[in-house]
Amino acid sequence: MSRAVNTAWGSVAVAIAVLALKAVAWWLTGSVALFADALESVVNVAAALAALAAVRYAALPADANHPYGHHKAEYFSAVLEGALILAAAFVILVEVWSSFSSPRIPDLTWPAAAVALAATAINALWCRHLFRRSAALRSPALKADARHLLSDVVTSVGVLAGIGLAAATGLWWLDPLLAGLTALNILASGAGLVRESVGGLMDEAVAPESLARIRAIVGQAAEGAIEAHDIRSRQAGRLAFIEFHLVVPGTMTVDEAHVITDRVEAALKAELGEAVITIHVEPEGKAKHSGVVVL
Template sequence: MTTTEKTVAIATASLAIGLLVLGLKTWAWWLTGSVALYSDALESIVNVVTAIVALVAVRLAQRPADAALPYGYHKAEYFSAVVVGVMIIVAAILILREAVLGFLNPELPEAAFPGLLISMGATAINVVWALVLIREGRKARSPALEADGKHLLTDVISTIGVLVGLVLVYATGIAQLDAVLAALVALNILWSGWGVIRDSVGGLMDVAVPPDTQKTIREVIAANADGAIEAHDIRTRTAGKLTFIDFHLVVPGAMSVELAHTICDQIEGKLRQAVEDAQITIHVEPENKAKHSGIVVL
């Protein structure tokens, strides 16, 4: 199975698991009537929606570049992650509403043990799948899968807090604690949604690669540009799993086109070995264009 096929398969499985967990958490809420468990189930609806969005985005991102989008469809995953973030925030607002209503009209949840047990089972599924999504998302350099996994981990943390809190509700008999727990879940979800949107907007704004990757790129260029004078105006950006690198390479004015092309080929080959899925553009310039900055080769 290729990386592309594996990514799509994981996104499809994520949707199926999201539906299973939603069913379990809805069952737990139905048994107990707990506002906190209702908020937990509502967040699972968001998980299902985000899984659908991630699946669509992952499939779209695999499409090859064409005349309309010559740089490919990879940024579709960033749009997906922004949608996920917005959905998370909408869910948090709905949960806050239910929390306020629950606080004003408090009722002790029922069927404590069965509801908690079902919710614990759903949480265990989410823990395992969140770790799989984050690991595979990073391996495939898929922002959509990684965002989905991070959101699931937030869901897990929320659910653990709800379960611990509900034990306190049953132990103390203070019904308002149920609504307070729901409000805390909502605040945690809001923070998660903001994080997902922030990271995705960075990708849409063509943020440069991390400093360690920039250092690697500069070192590779310096080590493989024998015959050139300097390399300057180095720019980088990422789009999904692709890393775009472009820079100006200054060579002696008398150098033949063939030799300059050979140097460029050598640099490109080494960069592709050092940076996965690199897309490289090199603009060759004569020595009078030297800025005496950037990477000085000679």
């Protein structure tokens, strides 16, 4: 079982545990804000399950119908998570409107606060771990899960602080107000996830800093060539696709050119990890004298 799949299983377990704790806190208090917080954890469970399915499918090897692999499956998971987040925000806003129409005072107790704090602490610790794992594994699905958890942690801290303030001041309208702010925060998180995921499905280029690093590596590793131009890239889950034209002296043999391309591929894969690299070798008459100039 891959490391990404193991991490995704961990997310499912954590999401279920946190949902149970938040549901208990809401049941003990009747707080609309804690209801909103618990509902976001329902989304967390669904998102974690979607991420698990996506990373399992993305880990499948290339086949006749998918010669470039199944890596883009992770983006579908992130889009689904964004849609679930938007749906949760809508349900919360409906509950907020109902609470303003028929106000009810939450029963805040120390046991309820302790349960809610424990759920938030667990989420925060797993969120930190998930960010590290998603970066190391270059997993869009795990990154989306980590970003949503971070939003959940920030929301939970704000909700607990606000409920405490409401209890101290007697201003109970703060409870539905905080739930409404939670919904807006969830909406922003969902919109961001959908935008990033759609970008991946549309074959967006790698990040500008990554592209600059690719150019630098090609320039350093392609000694013996004249230049490289028309560098193109895209990201598909953990897999990066890079292609460019490499101009070599017209008198260079195929074997000599092949040695250079092998060296460039090895350098790029050492930097990027999983990557599909296509290099089109051209004679010096095709030089554009633009792009990466190899010294």
